Structures are given as C-alpha cells and as structure tokens.
Amino acid sequence: MAGDAYDFTPGAQVPVAGGAGQTAATQALASAAYRDGPVDELLKANSDWATSEVKKPRISLFEPNLGEAFARAVQTRMLGSGRKPLIQSFGLEPQVIVEHCLAANRIRRERDARLTLITVLCGLLFLPGLLLWLGAFQLRRSLAGAQDKRAGAMGTLLMVVLGGLVVLFLVKMPFGGLLGLYLRAMVVVPAIGGLLAKTVCERTAKDLRERWTGLLEGGGVPARIPEAVPRTPGENAAEQLRQNLERISAEQRSNVVFYAGPKGILGMGTRWGSWQLAEELHPAEPGKDIAPFRSWDIVRAVHDRLQLLERTPVNTGGLTPPQVEHWVVVPVGEGAGAVSRPGGTDAAFRISGAQLQEICDKQHFGSGDRHYLGVQFVLWDGQLVITLLVNVTVLHKTLRIEVTGHALGPTHSVFNAKPKSRTKTFRKGLKFWETWTRTLPVVEPREVVRLAARAPLTWYPPLLEYWGGKLVLPEPFGLRHAWADKPWRHRFMADDALRAATPVLRVVHEATLKVLKDHGVDTERFESRAGNLSGAIQDPTPRQADVYNA
Incomplete structure (x- = not known):
C-alpha cells in the first residue's frame, strides 16, 4: 500500500507550497x-502529445462549465479506484492540483446543497410551475444557442410571449379558491426561488473567482480538503483518500518513463536533437589488453560530473542546480491507450540497485527496457522543462555515447487567463455621443437556472454526466504534457533549451574520456570525434529527431 511506504499526512487545510521553480505552472493548472x-475552451489547449475531448450533453441545461468538467475529470482520473498508471508531470506538483480540484468540488457541493434545498421548497412543492419555467429556459437556451441568428431572435420573442401569457394568466385566473391560489403560487414561488438561488450562486461564484485570481497572481490560496484527514481510526474513506493522494506523489517520483514513437518520451516532450560519439575500443599500448569495465562505470562517472554543472570558473550567471536521475525507458506504441509500470501499477514506482545496473550493462540490443542517465532543468517557474538524456551502449568493439535533447514548453495560455467582469455599455440620453459602462452581476440568469437544475443530480455524478456530458481526458494521461505548448515560440525559452545542450555534451565527453584512459583505451579517435561534435553543437537547431523519414 502507498500508505505503508509514504507518509505525507495532509492536514485539513493544505496550502499551495510549490517546490522551488515549479509554482507558476502548478498554479495555472490548479x-x-x-x-x-464553456468547457470547449479546454480544447484549445490540446497538444501534439495528447488530445482531450468533450462529450456533448443530451440536455444542454445540464452541461458543465469548464471548472466543473475539469475538476471532476481530474479527480476521477487521479483518485478513482482501479485507475491506470499516470505519466509524470515534470515541472508540476500534481498532488497540489488534485487537492485544488477536491477543494473546488467541495465548494460546489456546498452550493448545490443549498440550491437543492431551495429547489425542494420552491420547486418540488410547486412542480408543474417549476417544469414550466425549466422548459421555457431550455427552449430559450436551445434556440438562442443555434447557429441561425433568427432562431435566437425567435427564442427571445417566444420568451416575451410566454411572459405575457403568464401575466395574463395570473390576472385573469379562471379558477378561484384554493386551486386558484395554488396555481398563482405555482408560477410565482419558483420565480422567488430563482432569486434566492441567484444570491447563492453569486456568492459562490465570487469565492471561486477570488481563488482563481489568487492562484494566477501567485498568492497562497489554500486547498481545504478536510475529508482527507481521518479523525478517528474507523474513517476508511478519509484514510483511502489520504493514501491515494500519497500515491500520486509517489508515482510522480518514479524513474520509469515511456517512449511513444514520434511522440517522444511521454512527459518530457519530443526529442529535438541527438549527438552520438561512436568509436572502436583499442588498447592504448600495443600488446596489452584493455582493463575490464562496464557501461555502468562510465554512467557513474558521468553522473558525478553532471552534478557539478552549476559550478563555473567565472563568477557570472551559470546553470541552475540540475536534477540528475537514472531513467528506465519503456517502449510503448504511438497510439497506446495505457501504460503499465514494471512490477504492476501498485508495486514498483522506482527501479534501482542491481536491477538498474543490469539494465544499463546488458540491455543494449533487441527487446527490453533501456537505461538513460538524465539531467533535467526546470526553468521559468516550471513552465519550461529541459531534459538531456545520456545512453551508453557497447556492441562488439564499438562504444557509443548518445546525448539527446528533450524540451517541454509552457502550459497553454488558456490556463493563464484571469476572470473578466461582465459589463454592458449604454449611451447617455441627451449626450448620445457619450457612453457609460455598468458592471453586471457575475452570474447571469440562465447560469442560475443551469446550476439550480444540475444541483439535485450532483449527488449522483454518473447520471449527471450521462445527461450533461463530460470532459474526456487523453490517455496515457499526465497533467503536464496533456496541455503543454512547444517552447520554440518563446525566444528566451528556446535559447535556454539550445544553450543547455553544449555544456552537458562536453561534460559527458570529458567524463567518458577519463574513464577510457583509466582503463587503458586509446582515446585519440574518441577525442577527435568529441572535438568535432563540440564544434557542431555550437549552432544547434531544433529538429524532429523522433521522426524517421524513410
């Protein structure tokens, strides 16, 4: 169990405490x-690595908005029972994002509880009137949402006509006594309930928008999820939720990644550059044998040198401290709908020790997983992830040192948009050439009707998703690569990605040549080849290195 190996124990109020350099991307997605x-706005953020879809509603009155669909889909995918493995989200803290989805859903449940009570008191007791109002709004919504503008105008005209008939019905009521009073109340009370519902929706909308703005402005907006804190030993649901949150963080630290053909390594982005140093192994002194060594010996030496990348002889600028990791790359198909980690989905999140060394030393040719030594830079507050991978292989007498560059750009601009106030501009009566603008309420009337209609069904989400549609997340799913953009459209990000390759390549070559010399290998050809690569990499350009043109 995740709870046996990892113990984070989130409190009743979990603050957004992003790691160094990873707060902007995390808070943008949160x-x-x-x-x-509209939930369709999320479709603009689809990337080359993953494509999300929106399942259309059967009844448009029940369709979710962007926040409702996103929070529900992420919560279900990340915490659902029997879920598939996740792709690591480099540059993000996925647990924080999931906690905000839980907090947002909790706020909406509290709002829906109040709306449901209003619906029961003002609607269920006067059900014919409620159905009449809902039918009129649904008809108006369907007609106004049509592509034909005349249909929208017709819907507005129809609402005006219906309103006139209702007023006439109230004034010229054909029935008297209790039946007449009930029929009048049947029309009026649901409208009063609508005003109460508007107040509830307005207050909740302002709270949600304050949190939305606070996250984008870098404020410490807390994600309150008391349901994840077991208060007594018997609270199994809270303990299970706590362990599921821990599992997300544990899976995030996994060193197993997946190569999906032209899509590259999922979560790291496509491979944009590749540099190979490949020469034959000859003894430095004729008549003597080369001292035995393994691929792991070279990898270990490169690992030690890469950890010192931030050091520079000149006191000006320099690289940020790198994250050096041993990666096990598992091949999957380009269109794979799921991935599986070695040892199963719940067991081994990391491969280390003798098993890692065996992969590094033996699996160089044919089927099987491959070992890569990676150095990763998380820059621009998590918006840019630069990964350079080093692979060491020996086939017959040929030693090959391959360095590949991967870059994952910022989260899509859709996630950086702040809330906008609803306004309406009017012309002054006498001074018709002047205008004045009035700020409208955050929630418009048709939105109140939608929320009130959805509220009773939110207690059984599958039924609500059946009638209202939902957001379908791409698989294999990872929060980072699903909505990431390419870094090449941002000049400084592109420069950072290209510049990082040169010092890494040279450090790898220096460490490799030292190991070869220590083991009695003639390094003349290796040094010549390394010099040529060192000169060629000074003018790197991004390419589609994962696309092999036949």
Whole structure:
C-alpha cells in the first residue's frame, strides 16, 4: 500500500507550497478547477502529445462549465479506484492540483446543497410551475444557442410571449379558491426561488473567482480538503483518500518513463536533437589488453560530473542546480491507450540497485527496457522543462555515447487567463455621443437556472454526466504534457533549451574520456570525434529527431 511506504499526512487545510521553480505552472493548472466559462475552451489547449475531448450533453441545461468538467475529470482520473498508471508531470506538483480540484468540488457541493434545498421548497412543492419555467429556459437556451441568428431572435420573442401569457394568466385566473391560489403560487414561488438561488450562486461564484485570481497572481490560496484527514481510526474513506493522494506523489517520483514513437518520451516532450560519439575500443599500448569495465562505470562517472554543472570558473550567471536521475525507458506504441509500470501499477514506482545496473550493462540490443542517465532543468517557474538524456551502449568493439535533447514548453495560455467582469455599455440620453459602462452581476440568469437544475443530480455524478456530458481526458494521461505548448515560440525559452545542450555534451565527453584512459583505451579517435561534435553543437537547431523519414 502507498500508505505503508509514504507518509505525507495532509492536514485539513493544505496550502499551495510549490517546490522551488515549479509554482507558476502548478498554479495555472490548479486555477482551472475554479474557472467558469464553456468547457470547449479546454480544447484549445490540446497538444501534439495528447488530445482531450468533450462529450456533448443530451440536455444542454445540464452541461458543465469548464471548472466543473475539469475538476471532476481530474479527480476521477487521479483518485478513482482501479485507475491506470499516470505519466509524470515534470515541472508540476500534481498532488497540489488534485487537492485544488477536491477543494473546488467541495465548494460546489456546498452550493448545490443549498440550491437543492431551495429547489425542494420552491420547486418540488410547486412542480408543474417549476417544469414550466425549466422548459421555457431550455427552449430559450436551445434556440438562442443555434447557429441561425433568427432562431435566437425567435427564442427571445417566444420568451416575451410566454411572459405575457403568464401575466395574463395570473390576472385573469379562471379558477378561484384554493386551486386558484395554488396555481398563482405555482408560477410565482419558483420565480422567488430563482432569486434566492441567484444570491447563492453569486456568492459562490465570487469565492471561486477570488481563488482563481489568487492562484494566477501567485498568492497562497489554500486547498481545504478536510475529508482527507481521518479523525478517528474507523474513517476508511478519509484514510483511502489520504493514501491515494500519497500515491500520486509517489508515482510522480518514479524513474520509469515511456517512449511513444514520434511522440517522444511521454512527459518530457519530443526529442529535438541527438549527438552520438561512436568509436572502436583499442588498447592504448600495443600488446596489452584493455582493463575490464562496464557501461555502468562510465554512467557513474558521468553522473558525478553532471552534478557539478552549476559550478563555473567565472563568477557570472551559470546553470541552475540540475536534477540528475537514472531513467528506465519503456517502449510503448504511438497510439497506446495505457501504460503499465514494471512490477504492476501498485508495486514498483522506482527501479534501482542491481536491477538498474543490469539494465544499463546488458540491455543494449533487441527487446527490453533501456537505461538513460538524465539531467533535467526546470526553468521559468516550471513552465519550461529541459531534459538531456545520456545512453551508453557497447556492441562488439564499438562504444557509443548518445546525448539527446528533450524540451517541454509552457502550459497553454488558456490556463493563464484571469476572470473578466461582465459589463454592458449604454449611451447617455441627451449626450448620445457619450457612453457609460455598468458592471453586471457575475452570474447571469440562465447560469442560475443551469446550476439550480444540475444541483439535485450532483449527488449522483454518473447520471449527471450521462445527461450533461463530460470532459474526456487523453490517455496515457499526465497533467503536464496533456496541455503543454512547444517552447520554440518563446525566444528566451528556446535559447535556454539550445544553450543547455553544449555544456552537458562536453561534460559527458570529458567524463567518458577519463574513464577510457583509466582503463587503458586509446582515446585519440574518441577525442577527435568529441572535438568535432563540440564544434557542431555550437549552432544547434531544433529538429524532429523522433521522426524517421524513410
């Protein structure tokens, strides 16, 4: 169990305490849980690595907005029972994002509880009137949402006509006594309930928008999830939720990644550059044998040198401290709908020790997983992830040192948009050439109707998703690569990705040549080849290195 190996124990109020350099991307994605607006906006953020879809509603009155669909989909995918393995989200803290989705859903459940009570008191007791109002709004919503503008105008005209008929019905009521009073109340009470519902929706919308804005502005917006804190030993649901949150963090630290053909290594981005040093192994002194060594010996030496990359003889600038990791790359198909980690989905999140060395030393040719030594830089507050991977192989007498560059760009601009106030501009009566602008309420009337209609069904989400549609997340799913953009559109990000390759390549070559010399290998050809690569890499350009043109 995750709870046996990892113990984070989240409190009742979990603050956004992002790791160094990873707060901006984390908070941008977390803010999506609090957003409003159409869910189709998320489709703009689809990347080359993953494509999300929106399942259309059967009844448009029940369709979710962006925040509702995002928070529900992420919570279900990341915490659902029997879920598939996740792709690591480099540059993000996925547990923080999931906690904000839980917090947003909790706020909405509290709002829906109040709306359901209003619906029961003002709607269920006067059900014919409620159905009449809902039918009118649904008809108006369907017609106004049509592509034909005349249909929208027709819907508005129809609502005006229906309103006139209702007023006439109330004034010229054909029935008297208790039946007449009930029929009048049947029309009026649901409207009063609508006003109460508007107050509830307005207060919740302001709270959600404050959290949305606070996250994008870098404020410490807490994610309150008391349901994840077991208060007594018997609270199994809270303990299970706590362990599931821990599992997300444990899986995030996994050193197993997946190579999906032209899509590259999932979570790291496509491979944009590759540099190979390959020469035959000859003894430095004729008549003597080369001292035995393994691929792991070279990898270990390179590992030690890469950890010193931030050091520079000149006191000006320099690289940030790198994250050096041993990666096990598992091949999957380009269109694979799921991945599986070695040892199963719940067991081994990391491969280390003798098993890691065996992969490094023996699996150089044919089927099987491959070992890569990676150095990773997380820059721009988590918006840019630069990964350079080193692979060491020996086939017959040929030693090959391969360095590949991977870059994952910023989260899509959709996640950086702040909430906008609803305004309406009017012309002044006498001074018709002047205008004035009035700020409208955050929640418009048709949104109140939508929320009130959805509220009773939120207690059984599958039924609500059946009628209202949902967001379908891409598989294999990872929060980072699903909505990442390419870094090449941002000049400084592109420069950082290209510049990082040169010092890494030279450090790898220096460490390799030292190991070869210590083991009696003639390094003349290796040094010549390394010099040529060192000169060629000074003018790198991004390429589609994972696309092999036949």
